[in-house]
Amino acid sequence: MTDQTINEGLENVIVAETRRSYIDGDAGELVIAGYPLAELAEHATFEETVFLLWNDRLPTAEELASFRADLAAYRDLSDATLDLLRAAAADDADPMDALRMGVAAATLGHETDGPEDEARLLVAQLPTIVAAYWRLRNGNEPVAPDGDLSHAANYLYMLTGEKPTDAETRGLETYLNSVVDHGLNASTFSGRAIVSTETDLVSAVTGAVGALKGPLHGGAPGPVLDMLLDIHNSGDAAGYVEDKLDEGERIMGFGHRVYNVRDPRAAVLSSAAESFYESGGERAFFETAKTVETTTTDLLSERRPDLSLATNVEFYTAVLLHGIGIPSELFTTTFAIARVGGWTAHCLEQLDDNRIIRPRSAYVGGENREWQPVEER
Numbered sequence: 330m331t332d333q334t335i336n337e338g339l340e341n342v343i344v345a346e347t348r349r350s351y352i353d354g355d356a357g358e359l360v361i362a363g364y365p366l367a368e369l370a371e372h373a374t375f376e377e378t379v380f381l382l383w384n385d386r387l388p389t390a391e392e393l394a395s396f397r398a399d400l401a402a403y404r405d406l407s408d409a410t411l412d413l414l415r416a417a418a419a420d421d422a423d424p425m426d427a428l429r430m431g432v433a434a435a436t437l438g439h440e441t442d443g444p445e446d447e448a449r450l451l452v453a454q455l456p457t458i459v460a461a462y463w464r465l466r467n468g469n470e471p472v473a474p475d476g477d478l479s480h481a482a483n484y485l486y487m488l489t490g491e492k493p494t495d496a497e498t499r500g501l502e503t504y505l506n507s508v509v510d511h512g513l514n515a516s517t518f519s520g521r522a523i524v525s526t527e528t529d530l531v532s533a534v535t536g537a538v539g540a541l542k543g544p545l546h547g548g549a550p551g552p553v554l555d556m557l558l559d560i561h562n563s564g565d566a567a568g569y570v571e572d573k574l575d576e577g578e579r580i581m582g583f584g585h586r587v588y589n590v591r592d593p594r595a596a597v598l599s600s601a602a603e604s605f606y607e608s609g610g611e612r613a614f615f616e617t618a619k620t621v622e623t624t625t626t627d628l629l630s631e632r633r634p635d636l637s638l639a640t641n642v643e644f645y646t647a648v649l650l651h652g653i654g655i656p657s658e659l660f661t662t663t664f665a666i667a668r669v670g671g672w673t674a675h676c677l678e679q680l681d682d683n684r685i686i687r688p689r690s691a692y693v694g695g696e697n698r699e700w701q702p703v704e705e706r
């Protein structure tokens with residue numbers, strides 16, 4: 330008799346070894362390929378982090394230059410992809426749906442040579458797809474990428490048509506590095522399962538985008554921003570939070586399935602947001618966020634001393650991305666622009682030592698049924 334134990338949601342089931350990232354939920358630690366997140370957030374460009382995830386080491390100056398050139402070569406969208414995005418814009422598609430369509434079409438007009446090359450194409454294309462779609466949906470023509478700008482700066486440039494400030498680029502880069510990988514979350518696992526059939530990475534990442542789109546995965550920073558704007562206007566953090574808790578609602582941006590303490594990404598993003606707002610953003614908005622964090626943490630621990638509910642990644646994501654000028658409708662697509670680094674890294678790791686991912690299910694359906702002709706049903 331084979332083991333019939335069911336682990337719903339695969340909770341606590343280990344299905345792969347990985348060198349990509351390590352999470353310690355009790356200590357509140359996130360390690361990316363051996364480097365504590367804070368270390369990368371302070372020093373790394375997004376290109377360096379992606380190279381690190383793919384190769385398990387940092388690039389030399391020469392490798393970094395060559396990687397930047399590879400990304401620049403793949404950044405333009407083909408006319409066919411642009412036509413597709415125009416059709417999506419005419420239909421007023423949700424940005425994540427448009428991204429899914431654009432990713433699925435990424436090979437149109439671009440030849441790739443094996444999984445590593447597909448990974449480069451995907452990382453390069455996502456910001457261009459999102460920015461082009463956003464402009465088209467707002468009645469503007471897409472802005473072509475600028476080969477002299479970094480990956481993060483290009484995204485901001487293609488969104489607005491204006492070169493971003495260093496502070497904006499650095500803020501976005503810290504965000505991208507903070508959320509690039511996070512163990513076997515649902516979208517990363519989906520990507521690994523798809524590529525384990527030895528299909529291509531474009532198919533795997535298309536599936537991963539679909540998984541990220543679900544509200545249980547990529548969706549909280551928009552509501553966090555709404556809450557913070559509301560409290561910023563009223564000036565009454567405690568009143569807002571108490572009313573929500575009295576109504577039995579959850580406070581967005583607090584609590585996490587894996588972390589029992591403050592999410593380490595919240596710490597990194599909070600410092601990044603503070604530096605950003607000090608260098609020119611609306612400092613008072615950042616102060617509101619800090620007040621909401623302390624007030625909510627205090628109220629939650631008063632009401633639920635049995636739980637440890639601290640700020641999660643979404644809270645300061647909302648603060649930072651809003652400061653940089655990314656519209657909240659693009660928060661999840663911006664998350665995808667970061668996470669594609671992790672998706673592709675996991676796909677390459679899966680292919681390195683592949684075994685098709687093929688779990689079993691416990692059958693609980695009917696037995697010994699007899700066929701009935703259609704006219705008798």
Ligand code: COA
Pocket residue numbers: 549578579580581582583584585586587636638641642643
């Ligand atoms: N505000 C108020 N109460 C919260 C809460 C929050 N943000 N998060 C969890 N709780 C409470 C729940 O109401 C529940 O109470 P109960 O025991 O009386 O039913 C208890 O904590 C456990 O919640 P549960 O949903 O089982 O925990 P989880 O580990 O599955 O939850 C989240 C993780 C992230 C889904 C949850 O904390 C949440 O919904 N947070 C708000 C949404 C959010 O910020 N999501 C982004 C995640 S990165």
